[in-house]
Amino acid sequence: MSLSRHRGATVAAVAAALALTLAACGGGDSEPDADTLRIGSVGGWLEDHLEEAGLLEDLPYDVEFVDVAGAGAYGSLSAGQIDVGVWGFDANGSQSISEGSSSRIIALIGSDPEADPHRGVINLYTSAESGISSIDDLAGTTIGVNWGEGTTADVVMHAALDEAGISPDDLTLNYFSDASGSTAFLSRQVDGFVTSLNGALVEDIQENGTQPIYYANQASSVAYVIASRDDVIEDESRFDMVSDFVSRITEYYDWRGEEANLDSFTQAVMAEQSTSEDYATVVAENIGPAVQVLEFSDENVGRFQEDLDNLLDWGLVDAPVAAEDLIDDTFADAIVAARD
Known part of the structure; x- marks a missing residue:
């Protein structure tokens, strides 16, 4: 396993310039290493967290972590600069996919409908x-x-x-x-x-x-997503990598929500935010149990559709967005398997 990380504004700047021209083409010109999964997250937080959770051990493939800008996350994905990403549910990505972008949502990350809504990241x-x-x-x-x-x-x-x-x-x-x-x-x-x-x-x-x-959990049932791209999802040689990644992200969100892992999760927050242990503990206590990877049940997809309908009502998208146009459930079994 090898780890590398891109920092700075390069990814965001290139994504912004290329997104419009490359989105309709299903990807960019870059040719990734067949044994490397390029993973995007906003602010580059994900690597520290997965490492602290022990989820970067024994990887059967290489990973490259890429820091992407919030508003440019889907542009980076469509431009072929990353293969998968974990970031917030938003109007920009939802509209771009519904308008023909090659990006797809392969997992929903949100709150349990029975959980206290007065929490969120x-x-x-x-x-x-x-x-x-x-x-x-x-x-x-x-x-x-x-x-x-x-x-x-x-x-x-x-x-x-x-x-x-x-x-x-x-x-x-x-x-x-x-x-x-x-x-x-x-x-x-x-x-x-x-x-x-x-x-x-x-x-x-x-x-x-x-x-x-x-709180975020009052705003929408889905707070974050795992996203990928059509050509990555359909590439048989990369199926096992993406499936394994979805399983590990499922395990990560379950891990951080368990009280027994509070100290370790606090260490991840400290590394990410460069803050004191006292402050990091408060952050970890509040955000740890806020969300989890959701299974693709009719109920969860229905709740996601309500979130999408709200975007239209609030004027954040220009036309109705159907959940079925955004979601690709190819890796649904990986979510279930992670909890077996």
């Missing part, structure tokens, strides 16, 4: 100074949204506004594509911020009274 936080104590107070405020328009954070934002009966026109939404969003919130240039829980935010919560007022 990506949530809406507001400062004590803002005077916002609930989503009903959002009119007339300025809220930052991480990663850009149509992303997972934007889905959470629009879900909160819809539940409160407030139009996006009734407040100011500032979209950020980099760390400047966190800086803007922590320096109180915006009243609230939709982002993932992290050490700096935990410190702000504990020291300054910042609070979450709306």
Whole structure:
């Protein structure tokens, strides 16, 4: 097994330039090593977590981890720069697939319908100074949204506004594509911020009274997805690699949700976020059990369709999106097998 990692803006920049021209062609010009699976994640968090969970041991193939930009994740996939990816459920990817992109969703990652919805990885936080104590107070405020328009954070934002009966026109939404969003919130240039829980935010919560007022699991039943591309899915020589990867991601989300693994999961968060153990523990306790890989049952696919219908209602996609057009369940058995 060999591990490598790309850092910096190169992948995002190339993906943005190539996505429009390559999406209809089903991939880019790059010829990957037949024994290497190229794995994308937003912010490059996945490698540290899989390693801490012991899920990079005894791999029968090589892996290359690629850091992709949130708004450009599906562009990187369609451009052939990665083979699979794990990232948030969003409007941008849903619309691009429905319009003919070669990308496909091969696993849904979300919450159990019986679980407490008041948790999530990506949530809406507001400062004590803002005077916002609930989503009903959002009119007339300025809220930052991480990663850009149509992303997972934007889905959470629009879900909160819809539940409160407030139009996006009734407040100011500032979209950020980099760390400047966190800086803007922590320096109180915006009243609230939709982002993932992290050490700096935990410190702000504990020291300054910042609070979450709306959670990702309230916004949608599916929070994340595993995505791949038609030519990868249909390549018999790569079937076992992708199937194994889906199984390992299923095991990973189950692993991090178990209380017995809290210390190890905390170490993964520390490595990812470069934060203290105390803050990382709070992050791990809150996000660990938030989601799991969902089996492709009629109920789960139906809940996903409701999420997609909401995107249209909120104006985040231009036309209805059918779950069956986005999903490829080729690796459904790998999800089940991971739990046997």
